[in-house]
Amino acid sequence: MHRRTHGHPRRAGAVPGDGVLSGLRRPRSGPWVDVPRQDGRVVVVTGASAGVGAATTEILAHRGAHVVLAVRDVEKGRRVADAMRAPRHLLDVRRLDVADPDSIAAFADGLDLDRVDVLVDNAGVMATAYRVSAWGTDDQFATNHLGHVLLTALLLPRITDRVVVVSSQSHRGADLDLDDLDWSRRGYRPYGAYGASKLANLHFLAELQRRLTAAGSRVRAVGAHPGSTRSAITQGAGNGLMRRIGAFGHPLVSMPPWQGALPLVYAATMDVPGNTYIGPDGPGELRGWPTAVGRSRAATDPDFARRTWEVSVQLTGARFGL
Template identity: 40%
Template sequence: MATSNWNAQDIHNQQGRLVLITGATSGIGKETAQILAGKNASVILAVRNMAKGQRVIDEILAQHPEADISARELDLTSLESIKAFSDSIIHDFTQLDVLINNAGIMMCPYSKTTDGFEIQMGTNHFGHFALTGRLLPLLMNTKGSRIVVLSSLAHRFGNINLSDIHWSNRSYNTNKAYGDSKLANLYFAYELNRRLKGIKDAPIVTAAHPGWTETELQRHTGFFSFLNNFFAQDTSMGALPTLRAGFDDSVESGDFFGPAAFFEMRGYPVTVKSNKRAHDTTLANELWRHSEEMTGIEFSI
């Protein structure tokens, strides 16, 4: 039974379960990996920098020498890398219990992914859309599986312009582009939940946001890095919404978790509400169609 201050101690033994975390080389992903390794899950770190991934593995093994933890290369800015990564997972495993779509970038200068997508939408949304679509058959094959999608309070600043999603005809607003990508994460989580509803053994789909947590995410924003000193919580708290979304038995598909206190910026994880726009099913469907076209991935539902 979960306490009111749900925390990592509420996660039961994960022996025999396979968890895949994107972007686990720092911040919330790294903390999540560390906790799950300590709960005896088999953990795969999906990382773009294998040397950094190995350093995280060494740190985790120093704490949990028996941990079953490994890293595989995944660059979410490349559809080719996503395919190679997913093919290797599907080849090597017969189950995938929890997929945590954690990796993200924020407020970086304008650039495009290998496939020509605006970099924040490309990494945060399109990359994870393609990855989830490719891994869905494995998740469908695994009883009790889950997909956790990381969003942000910044979804509230999002208002996606589907006719110019790559910012080709507007001057680039990096804050807004981040908000758009985090709104896209919610459209995706909610729409996937709707599409899987009623299908036997379909994965539970949840979303989470970590409030304001000090990580490497703020690397492009001197101002936010400075404000970390006053507002940010540490990763041991910041990882809790993800962990609750992925491992609390009482969760329902479609739930969204975030911190309970100080305008959802800090505290223990509870179910939270996204804004009204995130529940617009017409927009969610349009983004879905667009995402299928852009990535060439059709979900086998």
């Protein structure tokens, strides 16, 4: 993994840089916040109108990247982009619903860019009420996993550097039943379905990197998770109690979005090997600063990952050529 660098603060205790990261206090442990310049690089971030997606977008554009905000609600995306502390001409808002195959195809077809240096597969929903997706799975598996599989396949011929797959600590202990992806044989559990989709993310990461390596591609796949971060995603939970906990309790113990975004930014910008997984360095990976982290035994099972890939490709019709 790339050695951490700390730079030289402008004033005692301050993080170097201006705009997005200015005024933030540097703890004594010396966290990584020195995001390298991204001038000339093109990045696509899904789910870029809120939470860590918006923060990732703002940080990368502030450092000079041209960022495509791939969002369901274009008007909201434009408002968010207009409010960012980054050059507005570097922010390009495009419509994308990662749960809708037609929207994904239209986004890829309409993306008039010769290249995409980095794709950040970030968009997601959490613990939502049961709904069957266009692919016949539960909606969380479709939104958090299948849509990004198809999007990555469509953009891969133009990707020059890497794909960042965003997962979660919720992958640990998850029950991913590839023969019951619509939960028709089991009682639907919103948080169980969320964890299963996040485990599928890590299977996709590992198998994508395996296939890229076998094909001799210079493109790499890197994973990241934001730890416990203040985000609107918990407000979509299907359980009323958890929505209240998310609205009132979560902010007390979680990180601000800019800090939760740093593992994603690290994964997108630093020289790390393919299939590296970046998360916070604190206890339980809930808070802290970017570092390489581990994953569950199920997430490192190559046969399980290969089967998840095969099922996902069959459902979406994605063609990777790998």
